[in-house]
Amino acid sequence: MRLRRCGPDAVLVEVESLGEVAAARAALASAGLPGLVELVPAARTVLVSFQPGSVGLRQVQEVLDGADLSSPPAVASTEVVLPVVYEGLDLELVAETAGLSVEETVALHSSAIYTVAFCGFAPGFAYLTGLPEPLCQPRLETPRTRVPVGSVGVAGEFTGIYPRASPGGWRLVARLADDAAALFDATSSPAALLSPGDQVRFEVVS
Incomplete structure (x- = not known):
C-alpha cells in the first residue's frame, strides 16, 4: 500500500487489487474521519478528499494501518x-x-x-x-x-x-x-x- 498526496486536501491510496480497494474504502468510510468529502474508488486506488484544512487527512494512514485489507467487510448494499x-x-x-x-x-x-x-x-x-x-x-x-x-x-x-x-x-x-x-x-x-x-x-x- 502506498499513499500519495493529491494537492493540499486529498490523498491517493494505492493498493494491489480490487478486493483491497473495497476493503480500504470500507475502512475509511466507517472511520468517522473529520472533514471527509468523498471517497472515489478505481481499479487499484482510492482517492480520499477532505474539506480544506481538515485534520482528517492526517488520520488516513492510521486508519489503513489498522485495517485488514485482505478481507473486505460485508456492507449493506442496494x-x-x-x-x-x-x-x-x-x-x-x-x-x-x-x-x-x-x-x-x-x-x-x-x-x-x-x-x-x-x-x-x-x-x-x-x-x-x-x-x-x-x-x-x-x-x-x-x-x-x-x-x-x-x-x-x-x-x-x-x-x-x-x-x-x-x-x-x-x-x-x-x-x-x-x-x-x-x-x-x-x-x-x-x-x-x-x-x-x-x-x-x-x-x-x-
Whole structure:
C-alpha cells in the first residue's frame, strides 16, 4: 500500500487489487474521519478528499494501518435489477470465444450477481465485477467509433453498460430494455443510478 498526496486536501491510496480497494474504502468510510468529502474508488486506488484544512487527512494512514485489507467487510448494499435484451452485436463472438452456445452465454451472463467496483470512463458508467470466467474476454481489436446508449458489454474481468452513446471497444452482448431506468440523469439526486458497492442483476426480457 502506498499513499500519495493529491494537492493540499486529498490523498491517493494505492493498493494491489480490487478486493483491497473495497476493503480500504470500507475502512475509511466507517472511520468517522473529520472533514471527509468523498471517497472515489478505481481499479487499484482510492482517492480520499477532505474539506480544506481538515485534520482528517492526517488520520488516513492510521486508519489503513489498522485495517485488514485482505478481507473486505460485508456492507449493506442496494440491489438494482436491470431489464436487458440479449441482442448485442458481439454476442455470437463472445459465445464462440467462450466455447458456449448463444443460449448458454445468455444464461451465464444473466444468472450472475454483479457488484459495482467503481465508476469512471463516462458519467454513470459502472465497472461491474462478478463476470463468469468464460466471459472474461479481451476488448475488440478495433474499437467502435459509436456504441449505442444502453449497450451492455464485457471486457477483461468486467461487465458494464454504456450510459450514453460514445466510442468504445467492449464486446457487446445486450442492451437495456426500453423501459429501463436511466443510468445517469444530471437533474436527479444522485445523478448516477449505480454506485460502488451496489449489487446488480440482469433480467432477461424479449
